[in-house]
Amino acid sequence: MNPTIKDIAREAGCSIQTVSRALNNKEEIDPGTKKRILEIAKRLNYSPNILASSLRLKKTKTLGIVIPDNRDPFYAEILQGASKKAREYGYQIILSVLSHRGCNVEEELAALRTLISQRVDGLLLQPEQEESLYIDALRGCPIPYVLYNRAPKGLVCNYVTHNHEQGAFIACSHLFESGKKEIYYLIRKPQTSSIKARIKGCEKAIEKYGLPKNSIHIIDCEDSVDDAYQKTKSLLDHYVPQAFHTWDDIMAIGVVKAIIDKGLRIPEDVSLVGYNDILIARYFNPPLTTVRQQLTFMGETAVDILIQKITDKTNKRVEHVELTLELVKRATT
Amino acid sequence: MNPTIKDIAREAGCSIQTVSRALNNKEEIDPGTKKRILEIAKRLNYSPNILASSLRLKKTKTLGIVIPDNRDPFYAEILQGASKKAREYGYQIILSVLSHRGCNVEEELAALRTLISQRVDGLLLQPEQEESLYIDALRGCPIPYVLYNRAPKGLVCNYVTHNHEQGAFIACSHLFESGKKEIYYLIRKPQTSSIKARIKGCEKAIEKYGLPKNSIHIIDCEDSVDDAYQKTKSLLDHYVPQAFHTWDDIMAIGVVKAIIDKGLRIPEDVSLVGYNDILIARYFNPPLTTVRQQLTFMGETAVDILIQKITDKTNKRVEHVELTLELVKRATT
DNA sequence: CTGAAAGCGCTAACAA
DNA sequence: TTGTTAGCGCTTTCAG
Numbered sequence: 001m002n003p004t005i006k007d008i009a010r011e012a013g014c015s016i017q018t019v020s021r022a023l024n025n026k027e028e029i030d031p032g033t034k035k036r037i038l039e040i041a042k043r044l045n046y047s048p049n050i051l052a053s054s055l056r057l058k059k060t061k062t063l064g065i066v067i068p069d070n071r072d073p074f075y076a077e078i079l080q081g082a083s084k085k086a087r088e089y090g091y092q093i094i095l096s097v098l099s100h101r102g103c104n105v106e107e108e109l110a111a112l113r114t115l116i117s118q119r120v121d122g123l124l125l126q127p128e129q130e131e132s133l134y135i136d137a138l139r140g141c142p143i144p145y146v147l148y149n150r151a152p153k154g155l156v157c158n159y160v161t162h163n164h165e166q167g168a169f170i171a172c173s174h175l176f177e178s179g180k181k182e183i184y185y186l187i188r189k190p191q192t193s194s195i196k197a198r199i200k201g202c203e204k205a206i207e208k209y210g211l212p213k214n215s216i217h218i219i220d221c222e223d224s225v226d227d228a229y230q231k232t233k234s235l236l237d238h239y240v241p242q243a244f245h246t247w248d249d250i251m252a253i254g255v256v257k258a259i260i261d262k263g264l265r266i267p268e269d270v271s272l273v274g275y276n277d278i279l280i281a282r283y284f285n286p287p288l289t290t291v292r293q294q295l296t297f298m299g300e301t302a303v304d305i306l307i308q309k310i311t312d313k314t315n316k317r318v319e320h321v322e323l324t325l326e327l328v329k330r331a332t333t
Numbered sequence: 334m335n336p337t338i339k340d341i342a343r344e345a346g347c348s349i350q351t352v353s354r355a356l357n358n359k360e361e362i363d364p365g366t367k368k369r370i371l372e373i374a375k376r377l378n379y380s381p382n383i384l385a386s387s388l389r390l391k392k393t394k395t396l397g398i399v400i401p402d403n404r405d406p407f408y409a410e411i412l413q414g415a416s417k418k419a420r421e422y423g424y425q426i427i428l429s430v431l432s433h434r435g436c437n438v439e440e441e442l443a444a445l446r447t448l449i450s451q452r453v454d455g456l457l458l459q460p461e462q463e464e465s466l467y468i469d470a471l472r473g474c475p476i477p478y479v480l481y482n483r484a485p486k487g488l489v490c491n492y493v494t495h496n497h498e499q500g501a502f503i504a505c506s507h508l509f510e511s512g513k514k515e516i517y518y519l520i521r522k523p524q525t526s527s528i529k530a531r532i533k534g535c536e537k538a539i540e541k542y543g544l545p546k547n548s549i550h551i552i553d554c555e556d557s558v559d560d561a562y563q564k565t566k567s568l569l570d571h572y573v574p575q576a577f578h579t580w581d582d583i584m585a586i587g588v589v590k591a592i593i594d595k596g597l598r599i600p601e602d603v604s605l606v607g608y609n610d611i612l613i614a615r616y617f618n619p620p621l622t623t624v625r626q627q628l629t630f631m632g633e634t635a636v637d638i639l640i641q642k643i644t645d646k647t648n649k650r651v652e653h654v655e656l657t658l659e660l661v662k663r664a665t666t
Numbered sequence: 667c668t669g670a671a672a673g674c675g676c677t678a679a680c681a682a
Numbered sequence: 683t684t685g686t687t688a689g690c691g692c693t694t695t696c697a698g
């Protein structure tokens with residue numbers, strides 16, 4: 001069994017309190033006894049039981065984060081940023097990976113409840129379900145939390161996002177500016193606020209360039225390279241559009257493959273704008289023109305805000321950070 | 334403040350023990366009181382304090398996992414598999430992301446110590462440092478652990494790996510069989526056991542095909558797409574080899590870009606075999622010929638073994654699982 | 667500078 | 683079926 005401060009105390013012939021003081025670098029202790037105690041602790045291979053101290057201290061130095069899928073570079077990069085930052089602050093990460101994108105509310109609520117039961121000091125979340133059941137749970141959430149990527153309407157809370165409307169707007173504008181008259185946009189049917197915002201951005205671009213309403217065709221597509229590939233392939237079988245835009249770079253990669261398989265050239269025959277600028281986007285062949293989101297930085301920023309909320313409970317101000325977007329022009333347009 | 338079972342007990346006019354029984358679905362309780370208690374718990378928005386029960390039960394239903402980099406799809410996929418499996422078993426994941434590949438021993442030891450202090454029930458590790466200091470720590474590790482991807486020599490423990498020697502062997506053999514006489518192999522200088530094993534596999538292939546010792550040229554390269562790109566670029570400036578092989582697919586992507594930038598064709602001018610078969614390998618352009626490792630499955634298997642060790646403490650047998658590899662021939666050879 | 671006592675929230679063992 | 687007691691390992695008063 002793991003030794004406890006009690007064991008050390010017995011060994012050192014002092015009280016557990018003295019041991020606690022030595023272990024925690026408190027001032028009020030004789031340097032000699034402190035040294036002796038630390039030596040004993042080392043010899044016994046003592047490992048402090050954080051559970052016990054957390055219970056007592058009512059804080060765990062732990063952050064909970066929920067993501068839907070770590071195989072998607074989008075979330076993997078966010079998690080990377082969050083973990084690094086957490087470590088800098090001396091916090092541990094408890095990770096909850098959902099079964100899939102847009103999973104059912106029950107699963108998401110369960111993940112939230114478990115994290116709260118673990119008494120994490122703060123939460124990093126992106127609501128998969130923006131319906132009231134989950135949002136209500138958030139309203140009653142007893143610990144600080146920061147939302148990343150999306151901000152559901154009607155929930156006053158801290159969040160760090162990119163402007164999805166603007167992102168889709170600059171993507172479409174870029175295509176329209178280079179003379180394209182139509183865009184096929186691979187995206188899931190509007191459910192989340194972020195998807196709706198993107199669609200709105202498209203509409204604004206249409207308006208700005210004075211094009212007909214149906215210049216952008218939505219193709220309902222899952223967030224996966226496979227589905228993007230299949231959907232594009234089917235489309236190309238009977239029609240070759242001037243340009244594609246996709247929800248993310250992963251889907252863009254599927255689109256590229258379908259285009260190339262068809263023997264078409266990019267961007268000569270078809271143009272394409274992706275989204276996110278994931279790490280491989282610039283190394284892809286052809287290098288992807290895409291809208292850059294600051295993914296790792298989003299994770300870092302979310303943790304910054306969260307730690308601030310945790311350490312300064314008095315500050316009730318709500319933090320909204322909107323990170324900047326930019327179009328990165330490469331070889332697919 | 335969060336309500337406790339004491340609060341519920343007061344409200345329900347019973348003892349905390351009865352509350353505990355109701356909350357934990359114990360048999361010995363009157364259905365009526367149980368129902369009443371659960372209603373009160375719900376009304377008070379009660380959330381059980383897992384810290385307290387963990388302290389008492391001496392188990393946390395928590396697994397610690399250490400990875401060097403979540404932006405690398407290799408680790409991201411392993412983590413995905415591990416998280417999913419952990420959730421199936423009802424375990425939470427505490428994640429520790431190191432500052433970088435092959436980080437210093439102190440940092441790695443610190444991550445280990447913290448996880449042990451958190452009293453995780455088990456650990457999933459891949460030793461970055463295979464030197465004695467860290468290995469010694471593992472020897473004295475008071476909780477079950479499973480190593481993934483690498484198995485340091487001289488440490489008797491559970492692990493799940495692929496056969497690196499065989500992997501490099503089949504990659505090189507494939508290239509030699511298709512008539513290549515030389516391979517430029519981008520890989521870090523031999524440090525870890527896995528790197529050494531790969532090199533050995535190369536040598537065996539050389540032997541098998543009766544080629545000169547220097548048929549494989551090692552190019553010292555970091556595990557990054559950037560460095561692979563730079564190193565290949567420099568090489569191509571004065572020499573175009575017949576074939577490349579890389580430590581992983583990420584590096585292969587860098588190599589492809591350098592080759593294409595140079596105006597060379599794959600595989601007509603240069604062949605290439607990657608390693609891992611990460612998700613985008615098949616969608617890359619050209620689709621990568623690569624050695625498939627079962628990454629997600631490796632994470633899942635590691636958790637399977639770990640849970641088994643945790644639940645059946647009597648079983649002292651050491652588990653070694655070696656997952657199967659296969660060459661996936663696509664368009665770069 | 668050091669020690670004794672109380673208690674964080676929970677569950678197991680025993681008693682009623 | 684329910685309640686009482688003890689204790690998991692630690693830190694925070696409060697005394698000495």
